[in-house]
Amino acid sequence: RDKVLKLLVELLGSSSKDVVVSMLRLTHLLMLKYEWRVSFATEGGVKAILSCMQEFSGVAHVQQLALATLKVITGASKHDLRSVGSSPPLSESGTQMMLEIFASIGSATPEGSKGLLGAIPAAIDLMLNTKGCVPSVRNGLLVIIMLISNHKSLAEQLVACDVTAVLKKCLTLSRAETMLAIIALNHISMVHKLEKSCEQLDFKDTELQMLVVSLKEMTATKEVIQTLEQLLCDDASQLEEERSQVTHTHACALQVCFSCCRIQVHVLTLGPVFVILNKFLDNYQEDVLPWHESIEPCLSSMTAFVNDREVVQLFIRFLYRLASLNKDYAVVMCRLGTKEALVKALDKHSTNLLLVTELRDLITDCEKYASLYKKMTTSVLAGCIQMVLGQIEEHRRSHQPINIPFFDVFLRNLCQGSSVELKEDKCWEKVEVSSNHHRANKLTDKNPKTYWESNGCTGSHFINIFMHKGVIIRQLAILVASEDSSYMPARILVLGGDEPTNINTELNTVNVPPSASRVVLLENMTRFWSIIQIRVKRCQQGGIDTRVHGFEVLGPKPTFWPVFKEQLCCRTYLFYSTKAHTWCQEVIEDKTQLLQLFNKLNSALRHEQMFADRFLPDAEAAEALGRTCWEALITPIVHSITLSESSACSPLSWLLSEYLDNSEAPRRCKSRATIFNSRVRRLTHLLVHVDTSRVDGEELKPPVKSSESITKPKVKSSSSIAGIALCWQAVVQRQVKKFLESSCTLPDFVERYRRLYLQLKNAMEELFGQQTAFVLALRHGFSSALLQLSILRAMHVSERFAQYIDQMIQAGGAASGSVETLERLQQFLEPMLFLSGLELASTFEHFYRYYLGDRLLAQGNVWLENAVVDQIGSCFPSRFPQQMLKNLSESAELQQEFHLYRLQQLDRNLQEQDQEWAESEEEAEVQVLVLSPRCWAVSSLCYLDEPAKHFPAELCTYLNQFTQFYTHSHHSKPRRLQWTWLGHAELQFGRWTLHVSTLQMFVLLQFNSEQEVGVEALLQVTGLSAAVLLHALLPLINEGGPLTCSHPDDPIQGVLRLNEQVASRSHDGDPASVRLLPKQTYLNVDEDAAGTLERKRNYIYCLIVHIMKQEKEMHIDNLVFKVLDSCQKQEASRSPGSGRFSCSTSDVLSCIMHVISKGCIRRNDDNPHIVEFVPEDPSTPQKGQAQFSFSRADIRKEADILFSMGRTMTQEEVRQLMQRTVQQVAGTLSLDLDRAEHLLIHCKWNVDLLVQRYTDDPDALIMAAGLKCRNPQTPPSPASTCPVCLSPWSSSMEPVPSLSCMHYCCQSCWQEYLTARIEQNLVMNCNCPITDCQAQPTSQFFLNILTDKDTIAKYENALLRGYVECCSNLTWCTNPQGCDQILCKENTGSMATCSKCCWSSCFSCNFPEAHYPASCSHMSQWMDDGGYYEGMSMEAQSKHLAKLISKRCPSCQAQIEKNEGCLHMTCAKCNHGFCWRCLKPWKPTHKDYYNCSAMVSKAARQEKKFQDYNERCTFHHQAKDFAINLENKVSSINEALQMKSLTFVIDACKVLAQARKVLAYSCVYSYYNQETEKMDVMEQQTEALDLHTNALQILLEETLLQCTDLASCVRLLKPEHLNTGLELIRRIQERLLAILQHSTQVLRVHRLMSSLSFRSKSERASDSGDSDNNNYAGEEGGEEAEDDDDDEYDEEYVPEWHEDYDEDDIDEDDFFSDDDESENLERDFSPFD
Secondary structure, eight states: OHHHHHHHHHHHTOSOHHHHHHHHHHHHHHHHHSSOHHHHHHTTHHHHHHHHHHHTTTOHHHHHHHHHHHHHHHTGGGGOTTOOOOOOOOOHHHHHHHHHHHHHHHHTSOTTSOTGGGHHHHHHHHHHTSTTOHHHHHHHHHHHHHHHSSOHHHHHHHHHTTHHHHHHHGGGSOHHHHHHHHHHHHIIIIISOOOOTGGGOOOOTTHHHHHHHHTTTSOOOHHHHHHHHHHHHOOOGGGHHHHHHHHHOHHHHHHHHHHHHHOOOOGGGHHHHHHHHHHHHHTOOTTTSOTHHHHHHHHHHHHHTTTOHHHHHHHHHHHHHHHHHOHHHHHHHHHTTHHHHHHHHHHHHTTOOSSHHHHHHHHHHTHHHHHHHHHHHHHHHHHHHHHHHHHHHHHHHHOOOOOOTTHHHHHHHHHOOTTOEEEGGGTEEEEEESSOGGGGGGGSSOOTTOOEEOOSSTTOEEEEEEEOTTOOOSEEEEEOOGGGGGGSEEEEEEEEESSTTOEEEEEEEEEOOTTOSEEEEEESOSSOOSEEEEEEEEEGGGOSSOEEOEEEEEEEOOOSHHHHHHHHHHHHHHHHHHHHHHHHHHHHHOGGGHHHHHHHHHHHHHHHHHHHHHHOOSHHHHHHHHHHHHHHHHHHHHHHHHOOSSSSOOHHHHHHHHHHHHHTSOOOTTOHHHHHHHHHHHHHHHHTSSOOSOOOOOOOOOOOOOSSOOOOOOOOOOOHHHHHHHHHHHHHHHHHHHHHHHHTTSTTHHHHHHHHHHHHHHHHHHHHOSOHHHHHHHHHHHHHHHHTSOHHHHHHHHHHHHHHHHHHHHHHHSTTOOHHHHHHHHHHHHHHGGGTTSHHHHHHHHHHHHHHHHHHHTTOOHHHHHHHHHHSGGGOTTOHHHHHHHHHHHHHHHHHHHHHHHHHHHHHHHHHOOSOOOOOOOOOOOOOOOOOTTTSOOOGGGEESOGGGTSOHHHHHHHHHHHHHHHHHSOSSOOOBOEESOOEEEEEETTEEEEEEHHHHHHHHGGGTOSEEEHHHHHHHHOOOHHHHHHHHHHHHSTTOSEEESOSSSGGGOEEEEOHHHHHHHHHSOOEEEEOOOOOOOOOOOTHHHHHHHHHHHHHHHHHHHHHHHHSEEEHHHHHHHHHHHHHHHHHTSOTTSOOOOOOHHHHHHHHHHHHHHTSEEEOSSOTTEEEEOOOOSOOOSSBOOOOOOOHHHHHTTOGGGGOTTOEEOHHHHHHHHHHHHHHHHHHHTOOHHHHHHHHHHTTTOHHHHHHHHHHOHHHHHHHTTSOOSSOOOOOOTTOBOTTTOOBOOTTSOOOOOOTTOOOOOHHHHHHHHHHHHHTTOSTTOOOSSTTOOOOOOHHHHHHHOOOHHHHHHHHHHHHHHHHHHBTTEEEOOOTTOOOOEEEOOSSSSEEEOTTTOOEEESSSOOSSOOTTSOHHHHHHHHHTTOOOTTOOHHHHHHHHHHHHEEEOTTTOOEEEOOSSOSEEEOTTTOOEEETTTOSBSTTTOOOSSSOOSOOOHHHHHHHHHHHHHHHHHHHHHHHHHHHHHHHHHHTOOSOOOHHHHHHHHHHHHHHHHHHHHHHHHHHHHHHTTTSTTHHHHHHHHHHHHHHHHHHHHHHHHHHSSSSOHHHHHHTOOHHHHHHHHHHHHHHHHHHHHHHHHHTOOOOOTTTSOOOSTTTTHHHHHHTGGGGTTTTSSOSOOBOOOOOTTHHHHHHHSOOOOOOOOGGGTTSSOSSOTTTOOOOTTTTOOTTO
16 A cells, blocks of 8 residues: 555656646546545545645646545545535544644745645636636535634635635536535635635625535634524615525524534624524424524523523523424423523522523423323334334245335334434533542533542542433544643553442543643444543642543434344343254254255345345444344354254264265266355355344453453353354364374375365365364364373374375485475475464474484485474474474584684694695595584484594594584583484495485494404494394395395395405596485384383382382482482493383372372472382272273274373273273172172272272172172062052062162162162262162163153253363363363373363362462462452452552551552541551651551561462463463454464464463462472462463564554464464473472373373383484584483483573574473483393
8 A cells, every 4th residue: 555655656756747637537446445634644645635636737628636535635525515426434543644744744844835725726717717627626616615614724725825805716617516605605705714705796686595504514604603693683674585484494404403503602602592592482383493492402402501690591591482482392392401401500590580480380381291292102113113023023934025105204204213323411420530429410410620539649530420221423533622731641541340349341541731631532432331531640740639520421322223222132032042942953963954054044145135125224234134144043053053062963963974984086067066065155155144143342351450450251252253263173073083093003004194184174264264263173183182091102193194294305306306205295384383382292292303303314305394394383393393303403503613713723833833844645524513412302312422533534633623622612611422322424435426324424434454354343333232233234234235244044144245346347437426325314212111111110219119118207308319329320230132211300209190190109298309118907988980991902902091191081091991991890809790880980980999899898898889688678469568658569560770779669669769869969969769678779780760861960960060070180171161071190290281162170189270389278378368260250259359568557457458659658537647567657768658667567478478379370361361362263254374373372372371371370380389398399380380381472472463454464464473473382381390390290281292101101212212223314412411310310300490481582492492401301211232
């Protein structure tokens, strides 16, 4: 736009007439189509048009186009009396800016010249003299009126340009143009008082009517009224006919009356007004003039001048005369409140008013008629509305046209009027003020000289306006006065609320200029607020109290529409809700009816659309009807077809699944599948066309630290699109899960995975378009399916993903790489982003960085690697690949620095030596890569201790020089280089160039001096393992290789020799390049990993118990280090051929928590960091645990739910788990399933307790469980009766099952009894109904007796609830919005996060959410102390707020609130001065107003600490809403976004919300652990986390809140923003991990950070032992810091706390030093064991 406007302005200054004409036409069209007028004017467009008008002043065509363009630009069409012109008017601010632009152009004119503004009158004059240009004259007159109507300076400038003479010439034209000219002349003479133009006019027969009409366009000033009085009341005979026509014309009379009644000037001006009104009354004829419409303006004016007796008397005379003429007017006066206005006048002026009593009596006599009129109109209106509604409903049923006469007219009148405005006290009910309540009436007395003055401290002054129900404010303004000086408001905050205790929604903030008199606070609100609060935050010149002279409220005029709208919407909703319910029942009975749903919905909606087009021209009415129809139809239908009560899929899920199945079939035009899919697409397009949730118009704002208000938790409204998106997510999850189960082991698994993603993505776009909600649903569906994978399968999948990317990069980066390969890689990278935030991402990163290291060291395409890592960067939680690429670039810079260093050394040596140097042999080209061990996975098997032993002296000299340079030149702390065999070399072999690894180079160089070399000798010299050496030798000894081996089958025993044939070919042949690098070796994740995992876990368990038996009690950190030390020693003593596994801090901590949960050790109550050994005790825990099997047999099965990485289980999965437990117990104890289940319920599902008690005494256990009785009853005899209902037993009756006691009850009594027990939730304690009988029914007995399906389902749900409650490692998701998922407790901690709703729950207490790192006891105490927490009730919030900002006066105990200001408080009740902080008397000890110098008691200090921690906790909880709201707004974007940016924003929001929650509960932890030894570390960690969290939030605010279009902000995210954000996310996650470890609590940061249990990290380590077998195929180099042996543990467990962080170097990799934060956890693996 800006470029187009600048080009237009430039071309308008062209000297070519044709160019100017074309540009004027183009400008006219563009200004009509786009709202660019103000921007065009500010760019100099107006000046350019005026300049070209002045330059081509004699060209009529240019002047015509220029005047038409100026009319559009200025919005002058609104002044056209014939509504000529199609351009919309400018806004108020736009009009003001446009006038100022014209005024600035005119003010730049030198004195004595006409300037550019003179071109407009000149153009009008030219058009007057040009034939056929009358429309152009009208355009020019409209522009003139627009410029002079509201701007005196412009009027003066145009008068100076002789515009008056031009306007007088226009009086000879037709009526329309003459009227416009008169309006302009009246503005000049009467409004601005510049010339007496009208007095010089020779009025003809139409000019009086023109003056009357002109009142519509100009302000009724004193001069206008006097002129009108003169023309109407003059006895000149030549105007009698015109006066009679004006006074008898309905429109003219109404215009004059309203203009006269609206005027509010000096009292002397009202005389002519009433002369005019009485002149009209002199010619009164019944039902000719609308006098009833003039009564309300008169009453308003009389109320405004109620203090002036003469003015009030004039109004009373006029109203009395009007009421005397016709009693109908008296009735109208009665209804409009004239009697109350007369009472006010009498109160002011006593009995000095004439005719007031007579007028009051007239009105009193008509009160009964007014009441009757009101009842009649109400009854008639109600009857008409019911008739209309009946006709509309009949029209819906029969689809027959409505043929009632004037039906459309009546309906239009019912719906119109919503745009008519209503003023002042009609909009509000009452007004409340903060102080001086007795002067609140000064705000509403409409007297600008009176005012309300506040009394209080700065910022505490407010005015509460209670609005009438349903009144939406069009404009709210306050009246102020500049003469108030320091009492005048300077900054005003406008708030909205629904109740007096909850006015906290900020609507606007206004800065008041010192010269203002009327300040507009609100305009064009879109919703109704019950209470509007005007809060004066600051006064001019630093004043304390404020003065407000009044306020004005402009709202919609109440019409019949609200009543009719309510009735219409209710009837419509009821009608279509019934239809929707019927259709839903049809769909439930037959899913195929979904295909017919589109036609039904489309028919109903089209019918309503046609009805609205014909009968509801008002947009508001049509929109209300449309929304009602949509909500009545779509919402219940979507709810019905997306939810399923049974385990089967919902109808919509079935339909979408069928669509996906049919989409794979060949497409034929009229095939059955094509028709089916077409119907599905039409239905989904209709369902997602409009979202039924309410539009959230609240602006997204960053959090602000404040204790003044606590917002209510926002409940997200139900949405049809959200329901459909969840259904689509479930369909995607099933499709992906089914695919993973069937295709995971196939060789082309990843390629099939890519095609599946493309299929689902295409189907999503076909069904729903590219809405963000469905893109996220697609992502969540894939993520949920991947979360359900078993540990072993997840590792296998992630390895295959990394392997596929490696193959594609190698194929695409090769010289023969095709565009198709790169395109397939690009298609696969998009679904890879679904790993972001999952635990699977850590495993994927583990494999990816191994393969990336091999590619980079083998001189791969760095640009391609950068592109891939940039695309899927969010899939690397530790950001190792990014750091590896950065390490390469830093290494290249270091190499260049070393090159310059060597040149400087050479120059210095040459300068010192005078003699010439002897020529030396050519040096080999050497490059050194310095690799950081923190991100490069380098195995200790690849280390090279002394290069001088293995390489030539020339090479070693270079390496030694580099070592000295690196050690002493670039680091404040000396570092040692650990050389490795990882490297790449080029050797000259005859005329061939061999590309080999460093190890291969060493082997080949041996043949420069030896004829043959033994492999065993190489093993001894290098110290490498046989597998590593063989992997390097195989390419050399293969066919065509440079070497041969004497024992090809067993190279270890062989001898290497040169291949003579190959050597001769290399000498005689052409130059060639031969690659002999070892082939890429991919990792193999097999089932042996499960056995390694089991052995590792059991070993650590035994080690922990063994250490605790010896120590009895120790700190948990010491225990961790002791276990790690023992593992290290055990690892060092292992033989080379035995299996190995690594052990990390997280693994040990995970096992410690598991041992604690088993009851072997416990935590000290006083100090939870101390663990104690628990001696063996025969008693067992009260609760059992859900049994998860780790046997290899189970792994081979498809029981993936037992290894769910998300640890979020559905009810069906938990039922399967419960059944498996029953089967295991039944098999172990040789019991039937029914009895085994009952015994488990009796033992609270504690398998260990059941087995122990059953083994000790099975009969006692069975009798205690009610399965056996001591003295069972005999079977019922023929004479037996039911002891409950006394009905006799008959042999013909069906046999009734009985319990072990053999008591008889009839079938119906058993059903009623069991049903009642189920309803009362007493299933677990259900005994025989006979008194004192302890027999209990089993599950099979329940199922045999009960017949009702709903009751059986309730029973099964009760069993499930009991199982979850009895298992200490299971809990229901505690999301207050409702969630049916069950969480499984991880080995560490007592918290888990639901993968469905992302809500964190605590296993150990009933707190609404997980509260890591605060303990359950701390949270309980925090709640008792009145601290803030998420989900607190409104009552608790009120108490919390009172505690934050209120205290009691030490003298009189009066409650005092303080929200800002100094510490010096003065009680308003007893005038006692005291210090707010210490509550001691202010004098004489206190001097500083903001710091308390008095000695504060320990209790006061503790209270101050509590308030500080409480405020911080409150802020973090409220700041979390920013991230949640931002995520919701991004999810609701109805546009296609790049998956990379979308993934980043969603992940950043989740991390931000999680960090805020941890920071909030860290305040609780810190408050109750202030004196503990760990607080220093915790405070440092919390501060660092707070710093990174704020940095991430600032990044999101600066990138996403700069404009209102959130989609554009997301789309325009720059790569540096993404990289910075991902780095911040990584740092936040590391801080969360550090806080977790140091608080000995666990919170699984679901989808945000890698799991801390050994299941994710150590399992990955043990299963990927082969991951180092290909890491010796690259260039030289490897860096390892000089650390003690114990640093292996420090680098994992103790992060570097004290770092200096600067936002400017956020991208620098200095967060952890390489020597302290090495994460090369797998370097001790032997990949060839």
